[in-house]
Amino acid sequence: MSEHPTTSWQAMQSGTGTVFYRRQQLYSLLGKLPDLGDYIISGCRYGGPLAMMRDNTKLIAIGRATPAFAKSQIQVYSSAGEGILLFSWDQSRIIRFGWTLNEQLVVLNEEGVYRVYDLQGDYQQFSLGSEASEMGVIDARIHENGMVALTGSLALLEVKGWEGARPMTLANPGLSDPPVSWAIIPPDSNISRHVEVLLSVDNTIYTVDNLESVDQRLSQGPFTHVSPSPNGKALALLTATGTLLVVSSDFQRRMAEFDTLNVPSAQGTVKQVEWCANDAIIVTWDSLAVLVGPFADTLEYYYVGNTFAVTEPDGVRVFGADVCDLIQKVPDSTLSIFRPGSTSPEAILYDAWESFSQRSPKADESIRSIRPDLATAVDKCIDAAGQEWEPYWQRRLLNAANFGKGSLDFYNPTDFVNMGQTLKVLNAVRFFEIGIPLSYAQFSYTSPTHLISRLTSRNMHLLALRISTFLSLKPDVVLKHWASAKILRSRPVASGTTTGKDAELDGDDEVCRLIVDKFKQLGGVDVSYADIAKRAWEVGRTGLATKLLDHEQRASDQVPLLLSMKEDRLALQKAVDSGDTDLVYQVLLHLHKHLTLGSFFRLIEDGGERLAPASRLLQVYAREQDRDMLRDFYYSDDRRVESAVLALEEATRMTDPSARITAVKSAQKFFSEDKDRSFEAKMMDESSRLLVLQQQLEAEADGKVPFFGQSVNETIRTCVVNGMLKRADKIKSDFKVPDKRFWYTKLYALTEIRDFEGLDTFSKSKRSPIGYEAFVHHLVEKGHSKEAVAYVARCDPPKRADLYAECDEWRMVGKECKDRGDKAKLEQLRKKCPNSLIARELEQIALTMK
């Protein structure tokens, strides 16, 4: 039987009563970890591992167990002290390392280069950009979803996420010296949802975000430690004189003050100021940790050797030389059950169950007494079970809950069942070989999938798979990771009987089959084969990658890999088939960059109908961006018409007349090379002739009249308008303009300049091919009714009356009708006439008619 939970409790006298804190020993680390004092350490939250690097600034006594390292080395240990990873750093000095939410280790060096390592030692490398590498990075703070770096020029650079995002410069605090200490409040726990930097400068603190830098005007500084609480609402500040201040993160309220010099057993300087959940602070010295409560009351914890504390959302993990502890406030439910003398319903329920298991009749009596509160009591017991570390107590509490549940008529057992399942999972991962001391609260906060990914990243696929099946999660993530690991581990087998190459092929086939079968068997439908294939390709197993890729259905995943595998044609084909034009562009641009122009074109042309969409997209792109390439493309493919059109397009953009004529002429040449395009060639010939002619015309007009670029009609019009009638006639004959169109054009032009005399001469030059009605209509339309009248007489007699009416010439209407004896027409038009005077007149004319 394990010790009673209360044995790990300690009471802290606080302003309003007694608060209990408990110190739960998680693991015994005896001799597993090196001396924490010699190392720079970074701990990962949620029961994650510790990363340690030798602190070069410290002296080491020769002859100790630790070997001397020439190079920087980073070691990663689980919370249970098991070594997970060891790698050496071959780049310039490490400035800072820290953990991401996904238990990846971020290591930043002084040149602004950072790597994101997973627990298998694979990494991705990114850079903070040129500014950081020039100025150097002097410090950084890493949070779960990004980091803030302080450059040599004392500027702050923020990186969001771990995908290599571009660093953003935060507002310049205008420092002249590096801050004494500093910290950041991550975006998630800040009200503005943007990162906030706290810099301790001189006596005060600057808060800096991407908009502004604000001096908070404190006076107790400088502060040697600045530490924001996990929820970002409070700050712990330690002054150089050893006073610990707790303030709200907007600096409006001061919550507590505590003098660390008053701790009698403390020796040396304060090492860490960390938060224990959101309501207490732990201050550590060598071999001592002092918990400071909200009202500056303290609890002291002694350790052997140096300590290291990691803040958790529901407590703080403290590593000593021989032990790993979780210190936290005793959860409410646990407290109300186990607190000595507690008479809460849940305590009575627990008591009743104990009596029941001892076959005491007291059980029934107790349960009756709490009947109204039984449901809440059951809930509390379930909750308390989640808070317990020992399976023994978990079981007892769950049994108590079960017992209470039995006495209830209606109770939804979901919580009970879930808790049972969860505890089973938690106990499994807390096992020292796995070493993830995850509390229930942390588990709820980070989600089961997060736990699964942590297990897979430790290559614990079987456990991860079992857990995900147990919690009915999709197995995809685990399978994917498993497959990648599998590929990594399975070297191509080279047995004696077959030659190397065959063996490799066999190996590929086998691994591929193995993976695909496993996926099918376990129903991993959403697995992206492309990711796995990518992995295979990265380790140099191209054959396997190709085979795996065939199983991938999403083109957007397939294509990038195919490209990097130099499967150009296949990549292009898949991209085209997907219909995603952006993907096609991606491939085209990539190929354009990496292939010679000739083979690039050949690739597209050889594709024929299937790659036609790609070819068209290339043309769209090139027309805007790279005309020379397009010209070459058309030329190499003997596309005369397109070449000509391209030349024409360019012609319209040109301003220089002679260049434009040359462009049109080259278009003409292209057309003439295609026997089906004789019409177009002829047109282009006309076009260039016209342009030359227009140049001459402009010269004739002393450059005062712009002709260049006009159409034939417009040129005629401009000639007429400017009195160059001979020229207009010449154009007509040169370009074989039909009479009709010429007459209309000239009519419009002459009307426009109100040259009615000229119009008259023109109308009499020969019999009008467009008749004279057109004259009347147009003149009337342009408001020259008076001038129009003259032409009515030349029109067809039957229409004249109407045309006169159109010209507003009513007397003539009457006359016309009378001459033709058309009384009906007269009557009809009379109705339309504008005033009674005319109406009467017309009436009189009508009367004179029979």
Added chain:
Amino acid sequence: MSAEDQNDEPPLDVNLLKEISKKALVDALNSVNGSKTLVLDPLLAAPLGLVTEVALLKHHGVDKMFWLEPGPLTSSTTNILYLCRPMVSYVKIIAGHIKKHAKESSKHNYTLVLVPRLSSLVSRLLEEEGVLGDITISSYNLQFLPVANDVLSLEYESAFKDIWVDGDESVVYDSAQALITLQKLFGLFPRLLGKGDCAARLINHLTTYLPQSHTPDTLSEPFSNFDSLIVIDRRVDMITPLLTQLTYEGLMDELLGIKNSHVELPASLVAPPPNPQTGATAAPPPPPPAAASLRKENKKKYHLSSADSLFMELRDVNFSNVGKRLNGVARRLEEDYKTSLQSKTTAQLREFVGRLGGLQSDHQSLRIHTGISELMLPITRTEQFNKSLEIQQNLLASYNVSEQISSIEDMIAKGADMETIVRLLCLASITAGGIKTKALDNIKREFLQAYGYNFLPLLLALAAPSLAILLPNPLPTSTPPAISASKLPFSPLRKSLRLLIDDNPEALEELENDISFVYSGYAPLSVRLVQCVAQKGGVLSNPAEKEKSLESSNKAPDGGKVQAHPIVGWKGFEDILAMIPGKTVDVVQNGVGVTPSGGIARPKDKATTTVVFFLGGCTYTEIAALRWVARQNRGRSFLIATTGIINGSSIVDGIAGIQKASAGTKDAGI
């Protein structure tokens, strides 16, 4: 037939889409902390105007707004947010800004928000310009926008040209994405029908990608709001947009130009600002002052909204009837005002005063619509307009084609609009299966001489295999087989689909009773195809249906509406569809509430929605015709979705725009 109010099936709440777009916009704005300068793609201004107001932008930290145009940009804020479609020319402008700022050593944070999605092309170009490192790129997924209660539009202006001239099928992909979004919101399309090659590709995208994207709950609901999706590829029916639209809204688009539900009117007409409570003036983001004075002149934009009840009544009416309608409304209003004189008791007076606001807004919109009609009437009386109508009708009837060609030549001589000529020529080519080679060469020459040789590429584009709407007859021997295969057998179709209603007195009544009212005699082929799926009776035997509906109107309480038949695909019209070039598609999407026979088992009385998607744009007349079809049946409403609203001139201008290059972006097509 003033049956707008009879339309009892409530359409889906498309405003949901608007809200989603709005929220996404706010998120995009909030991704940048602090005040920011917004640099906006002019092409997006109007669509965004349908989503949001300036106040909302200001509220989310937008300090100043500029058009994304060549030229320097001075910004007082550190943050600069570009919002644009991924176009090469924009990237160059942006890169120019950044470089200029770098030279002046003014420091800014640049964010580029691309609509509707990220583009590797853009990042590559930025990289080539050497500024990729200075700019953060994200996306704003602007998809379907409701332009009316039953019309959704992607508001792509150049969709037609992109697909059929340039061969850039991004639009097809984006449309598929937008339709998937629609499915996520309202349920799966149980049946996908389509006509045309691009439509087939679109449906292929829809069916391929859906199973992989994470299926939310709406997709697994047993009953979807939809009964089918009908995709009509614009290439299938090129005739309809080439004709002059004759409904009120259509004609307004032809003559005055409607852009993003806004029409530009003389300021004097709109001037006395309408009462704010009419809600008819949800203005688009006003252009920044500098640009404003240039463009506004004395025109003013007027929003044609569904809130305007008079407009709702008029928009789908043949223009010849608009005068009569307006007259009726004017009378009614007068009557209403008169009642005020008769009101004696205070109670009556109070009731009248209560209605006064409504009367005034009615009055206002009556004034505007009368004004609009007066603007359009003189144009409809010009010779050019009537000649063009006459040629259209003759061509549709295949009456003396060669004479029509010479009429077109006459129109060229008289200096008619370039667009009109191209529309007529293409119409002639399609209906007659090509124009005689000699006549065609001759008229092309006339065309080029009259309008400029720079239109040669336009003519080539129209004849290119992808479009093939201006062809010689017979085809030269060397033409690729694709062209001859894409010819539309117009005459047999005209007969089998009853595309043209005879122009005789008896037929006039019939005209009122068929979708052909929108073109005064011609029934849009595209809508006939939709009828092949959704109202099979309406394709062949309209008069009979009319009688039937008259009979049943005596008995049925539902005003003589026929219960819509279930969607059974193209059944009965397979032969006709085979005649039309382009693939025919009919896919049943995996089994939600689908019986093995393919018919959809659902409660009889539950109204369903059929989505009609026009790939490449649709005209106002097609919308009007579909609304008419919807009114004929009970239990089915139509949701019209399109890549954009087009007319023949905007298509022609779009294609010719290759030459116009930068000039044509602003007010092209008006």
